[in-house]
Amino acid sequence: DAGITQSPRHKVTETGTPVTLRCHQTENHRYMYWYRQDPGHGLRLIHYSYGVKDTDKGEVSDGYSVSRSKTEDFLLTLESATSSQTSVYFCAISDQGGGTEAFFGQGTRLTVV
Amino acid sequence: GENVGLHLPTLSVQEGDNSIINCAYSNSASDYFIWYKQESGKGPQFIIDIRSNMDKRQGQRVTVLLNKTVKHLSLQIAATQPGDSAVYFCAETNGTYKYIFGTGTRLKVLA
Numbered sequence: 054d055a056g057i058t059q060s061p062r063h064k065v066t067e068t069g070t071p072v073t074l075r076c077h078q079t080e081n082h083r084y085m086y087w088y089r090q091d092p093g094h095g096l097r098l099i100h101y102s103y104g105v106k107d108t109d110k111g112e113v114s115d116g117y118s119v120s121r122s123k124t125e126d127f128l129l130t131l132e133s134a135t136s137s138q139t140s141v142y143f144c145a146i147s148d149q150g151g152g153t154e155a156f157f158g159q160g161t162r163l164t165v166v
Numbered sequence: 167g168e169n170v171g172l173h174l175p176t177l178s179v180q181e182g183d184n185s186i187i188n189c190a191y192s193n194s195a196s197d198y199f200i201w202y203k204q205e206s207g208k209g210p211q212f213i214i215d216i217r218s219n220m221d222k223r224q225g226q227r228v229t230v231l232l233n234k235t236v237k238h239l240s241l242q243i244a245a246t247q248p249g250d251s252a253v254y255f256c257a258e259t260n261g262t263y264k265y266i267f268g269t270g271t272r273l274k275v276l277a
Contacts, residue, residue: 151198160208
């Protein structure tokens with residue numbers, strides 16, 4: 054399995070609180086992605102990174118921010134969590150972006166109450 | 167995750183039979199396609215991929231077929247086993263950094 058670790062694996066938080074999810078890779082892959090997975094929607098891209106300090110928005114980026122200060126770590130922050138952000142979040146990595154397969158972490162189940 | 171399969175089409179197959187899972191992709195410019203398997207509570211796992219210059223690619227017990235004319239992708243699993251029970255979905259890319267994922271099909275293997 055690709056070396057991808059997501060933390061925490063589960064989190065319950067209250068509406069309005071900030072939350073940061075971490076993705077750590079040991080593969081030295083250039084591209085990193087954050088997705089959310091909800092019933093009926095499949096995987097939707099929140100943000101992605103194509104290098105250190107190089108990030109861009111995905112299709113559902115509102116309410117989320119990201120940072121990548123080093124190759125191995127990609128952080129996803131919910132500045133003020135809302136119930137609509139209750140979801141399962143997956144981090145993915147890819148060596149060459151869309152030209153090769155993406156490998157996924159085990160996911161973080163986030164519940165906003 | 168556990169909530170992935172709630173609203174998905176389901177394919178039920180007898181153990182030992184072959185399974186065929188289909189996917190219609192959206193972009194005629196897509197040139198790379200991937201099949202993933204997702205078991206309950208786990209992240210998607212790469213199964214097999216195919217590039218647009220190919221029509222067929224085989225792996226261990228799996229075959230992917232690509233029909234660019236009708237923008238259709240299929241995954242064939244030979245001699246389906248209980249461990250094959252999962253959600254399967256396709257992904258497409260068109261040379262950009264992004265992947266577009268289908269919503270998936272749930273495969274149930276009947277003993």
